[in-house]
Amino acid sequence: MKIRLIPTLLILIVVAVTVRLGFWQRDRAHQKEALHAHITQFGNAPAQTIGAARIALKDIEFHRVRAVGQFMPQQVVYLDNRPYNDQPGFYVVMPFKLRDGGYVLVNRGWLPRNMNERTAIEPYDTPKGEIEVEGIARADASRAYELGKGGSAAHQTIRQNLDVASYATETGLPLQPFVIQQISDDGDKLVRDWPAPTTGVERNYGYMFQWWGMAVAAIVFGLYAARRSAKNAKLTQGKGREGGPGNGQAPHA
Structure with missing residues (x-):
């Protein structure tokens, strides 16, 4: 299967960016969880x-x-x-x-x-x-x-x-x-x-899954596009062989 360079690079960039943003949201959630633990600790001290x-x-x-x-x-x-x-x-x-x-x-x-x-x-x-x-x-x-x-x-x-x-x-x-x-x-x-202090950690986890979901969607779309491109290329090659010399018809003078 022939890989087309520019579309592949674009998909890889999208995947890299969305995965990185997902990890960033995860880190933010962990920071807020630590802050919530400190708030509880300080409040009881x-x-x-x-x-x-x-x-x-x-x-x-x-x-x-x-x-x-x-x-x-x-x-x-x-x-x-x-x-x-x-x-x-x-x-x-x-x-x-x-x-x-x-x-x-x-x-x-x-x-x-x-x-x-x-x-x-x-x-x-x-x-x-x-x-x-x-x-x-x-x-x-x-x-x-x-x-x-x-x-x-x-x-x-x-x-x-x-x-x-x-x-x-x-x-x-x-x-x-x-x-x-x-x-x-x-x-x-x-x-x-x-009101109890809110850290919004659930929102960060939600964003994390959204970014990672976009990464998965980009991969699936890339694989689908590559397969469809390969299938079309195969059909084009098959039609070329059927209409060319050697298919049982005499070539025109």
Whole structure:
């Protein structure tokens, strides 16, 4: 069977690329599985105390932490479009002044929206004086889809998202580069039934099988095309022999 060079090379390239992409998705899935294991491990470990010393996000994210200090309700931010059990509401994010100096943002919990007036804030309590807060260190207070800057403009109480570094610049507070997702209860009437962190590992495995399926399809198509080409070539050769000299007919003068 005669192999045609260019089609064969194209098929080999497709197979090589799709197989490599499948392995890449598999590696991403393994990385996310390792991250999920770390999240579980960190969440069950003893809480680390947060003080004035700055802690890099990479060294604290997903760890259980505790902080002693007091809330700053005058600089609260409400993150909009945060539903809970299909009910619209806000996340209440508030700066927390640490006893030893420095500040950290705390996502205190979920608050239902006033259904009669969209921007009205339902009542909730804020502990006065020094308290202890315990929670999980997160990169942000959750992110929602936002067109342009949306509600993140400076000096707005209700926003769509809140970037820690931008808020630190806006307020002048030397914030830690993470947010504490509060899990301790201080009787404030806020809901802290936090969604579990999702890694999307199933999606990576799905992509892996899709890429490898494309590789198999390319191989099958290549074999089919090669066989069909060989069959056509054989038929052409057979017809040539039937119509040429030596087939029992005298050649024309």
